[in-house]
Amino acid sequence: MQTVVHVTHEAIQKIGGIGAVLHGLLTSPVYLSGVKRNILVGPFWPGEERGEQRLGPQGEVLYSSLDSLYRSPLAPRFREIEQQFDVGIVYGRRKFTSKDTNVTSTPEVLLIDVSRYDQRKINDFKFALWKNFGIESSKYENIWDFEQYMRIAQPAIAALTALGVGSMMEPGVILSHEYMGIPTALAAILENGRSNFRTIFHAHEVAPVRRIVEGHPGHDTMFYNVMRAAMAQGHYLEDVFGDQSGYYKHGLVKAARFLDGIFAVGDYTLKEMRFMGPDFVHVDAQIAYNGVPCWKISVEDKMRARQKLRTYCKNLLKYEPDYVFTHVTRLVPSKGLWRDLRVLEHMEQLLRQRNESAVLFTLSTEVPARRPDDIRRMEQNYHWPVVHREGLPDLSNGEAAYYQGVQEFNAQSRNIKVVFVNQFGWEQKVCGMRMPADMSFIDIREGSDAEFGQSIYEPFGIAQVEPISFGGICVFSECCGCAGFVNHAAGGKPTPNAIVADYTDLPEKTLRPEQLMAIGQPQRDAIEHRVAELVAGELLSRLPRTPQEFEPFIERGYELAQKMSWDAVAREYVLPGIQRATRANRLQQIA
Numbered sequence: 001m002q003t004v005v006h007v008t009h010e011a012i013q014k015i016g017g018i019g020a021v022l023h024g025l026l027t028s029p030v031y032l033s034g035v036k037r038n039i040l041v042g043p044f045w046p047g048e049e050r051g052e053q054r055l056g057p058q059g060e061v062l063y064s065s066l067d068s069l070y071r072s073p074l075a076p077r078f079r080e081i082e083q084q085f086d087v088g089i090v091y092g093r094r095k096f097t098s099k100d101t102n103v104t105s106t107p108e109v110l111l112i113d114v115s116r117y118d119q120r121k122i123n124d125f126k127f128a129l130w131k132n133f134g135i136e137s138s139k140y141e142n143i144w145d146f147e148q149y150m151r152i153a154q155p156a157i158a159a160l161t162a163l164g165v166g167s168m169m170e171p172g173v174i175l176s177h178e179y180m181g182i183p184t185a186l187a188a189i190l191e192n193g194r195s196n197f198r199t200i201f202h203a204h205e206v207a208p209v210r211r212i213v214e215g216h217p218g219h220d221t222m223f224y225n226v227m228r229a230a231m232a233q234g235h236y237l238e239d240v241f242g243d244q245s246g247y248y249k250h251g252l253v254k255a256a257r258f259l260d261g262i263f264a265v266g267d268y269t270l271k272e273m274r275f276m277g278p279d280f281v282h283v284d285a286q287i288a289y290n291g292v293p294c295w296k297i298s299v300e301d302k303m304r305a306r307q308k309l310r311t312y313c314k315n316l317l318k319y320e321p322d323y324v325f326t327h328v329t330r331l332v333p334s335k336g337l338w339r340d341l342r343v344l345e346h347m348e349q350l351l352r353q354r355n356e357s358a359v360l361f362t363l364s365t366e367v368p369a370r371r372p373d374d375i376r377r378m379e380q381n382y383h384w385p386v387v388h389r390e391g392l393p394d395l396s397n398g399e400a401a402y403y404q405g406v407q408e409f410n411a412q413s414r415n416i417k418v419v420f421v422n423q424f425g426w427e428q429k430v431c432g433m434r435m436p437a438d439m440s441f442i443d444i445r446e447g448s449d450a451e452f453g454q455s456i457y458e459p460f461g462i463a464q465v466e467p468i469s470f471g472g473i474c475v476f477s478e479c480c481g482c483a484g485f486v487n488h489a490a491g492g493k494p495t496p497n498a499i500v501a502d503y504t505d506l507p508e509k510t511l512r513p514e515q516l517m518a519i520g521q522p523q524r525d526a527i528e529h530r531v532a533e534l535v536a537g538e539l540l541s542r543l544p545r546t547p548q549e550f551e552p553f554i555e556r557g558y559e560l561a562q563k564m565s566w567d568a569v570a571r572e573y574v575l576p577g578i579q580r581a582t583r584a585n586r587l588q589q590i591a
Helices: 017-026 029-034 075-085 119-133 144-162 178-189 207-215 219-232 237-241 248-258 267-275 299-317 337-354 372-382 397-412 441-446 462-470 481-489 513-517 521-542 547-563 566-582 586-590
Strands: 003-007 037-043 059-064 088-094 108-113 172-177 197-203 261-264 285-287 323-328 358-363 416-421 450-453 473-477 498-501
Touching: 003 144, 003 178, 017 029, 017 172, 017 566, 029 566, 037 144, 037 178, 075 088, 075 144, 088 144, 108 144, 119 144, 119 178, 119 248, 144 178, 144 248, 172 178, 172 566, 178 197, 178 248, 197 248, 197 267, 197 566, 207 219, 207 237, 207 248, 219 237, 219 267, 219 513, 219 521, 261 267, 261 566, 267 285, 267 481, 285 566, 299 323, 299 358, 299 416, 299 441, 299 547, 323 337, 323 441, 323 462, 337 358, 337 397, 337 416, 337 450, 337 521, 397 416, 441 462, 450 462, 462 473, 462 481, 462 547, 473 481, 473 521, 481 498, 481 547, 498 521
Parallel strands: 003 037, 003 172, 037 108, 172 197, 197 261, 261 285, 323 358, 323 450, 358 416, 450 473, 473 498
Antiparallel strands: 059 088, 088 108
């Protein structure tokens, strides 16, 4: 039985996808049966909580020099480590519980306060990283996001050793969730036989690739065509896109080649890791998809949740739609929210011909939750969320940019309207009095006819495939990692429950590499409109209307979700990958 150390920035708070992965694994009976001890390691971020609440409402603090709490028998050793590196340590436990299955686990949590640090020790560590792994820390020392994870590494290894991890009796596997855990993994490798650690890089994305895709006007249409052509000719990322060493995340991700293994959350993520350079061709890298929610609902459950969404639309817009579409996401460029509108533009004409109507609820925001009182005032004063106003407490800058597109679409459309709800929660007390009183977040997942998620960069995409278990049709880009998982779960055959939009499909198949590199917004726009028209027609041809038509979608969706659950992910990917890493001798070879 291995002890697994998860190094992450989400050790306490669930911020994004990594938090969802941790929750999925740590409440999976299959994973917990194979990994009896889990430790979450991350930076200590000062907040409002103090003392007993340092690790959150579900946490138990066993040691915190910041609060003079010394309940752990390891308190003297922790104090020595703090003095050795001039850091602070918070140690305890945090409870994870699945709302669906009530499975609970209580992993240990180890937070390192690196606001101060012994300068000589960090300089020595950075020199060792340069000498052994080629990381030029001097380029990034003014970037705190880089510096804090450098400072965590050595005290984290010392504290883990104090906890008995990494010994011959208790070998440990360090799982670096993204670039944040790379310094800690490398610090374990530098132990040079003094400890028994193995290391895995969990690629939830490939950071330099994300930056290129998001920053180039051709987005995924350009990048993935260039990547295919380049790899076919034996070229790699920096051969094609130039020196990336000025980007601190690139320097860390590139060092993942020294670890014992790599988990990639999607098929394209695995290809992107291989594209990082020739040193990655022979690294032990494997797919480790993310899991999706999996529980069975009845047709009655589906229709009940769906009716709540239709009633909400009627409360807001004075009509009850024939179809309900949703998009639950973070408001960032990679999510490609404009592509939803392009699909709806084509669907509008089709619905007019059929005399049918639809609504799209976009649930997204880029700021923390608004106060319920502010929501109620906006609702009363100017009909929020149908109407928005720029400036807080309503629209942030990014939200205002998206809302401009929504306004334009709604002004031109008659049979489809978009409602932009920039407030997470999806219940009346936080989203306004026109939301049905018994509405809850699960209703937007269970009640959706179709969930959009046509991202330009999406290593996996848990959110856009969540409704599949409940009979919703999931519409996502071909480059999304969840597309590969759905295809795998469906046995390589198309399924009516998913529509894959391929925005990398070029009408001209013989373009030279320099022509592919020149793909910009005009070419991408043309391809997006063509693909959006295909998606609109395909979606409308599949959409169920009656309870009898929904039933096979629910049955198929549940069957797919069973093969994509966190238990399935743990059984087929994560646990075998951990076991393979424990048998590796790469650490000794490098050391």
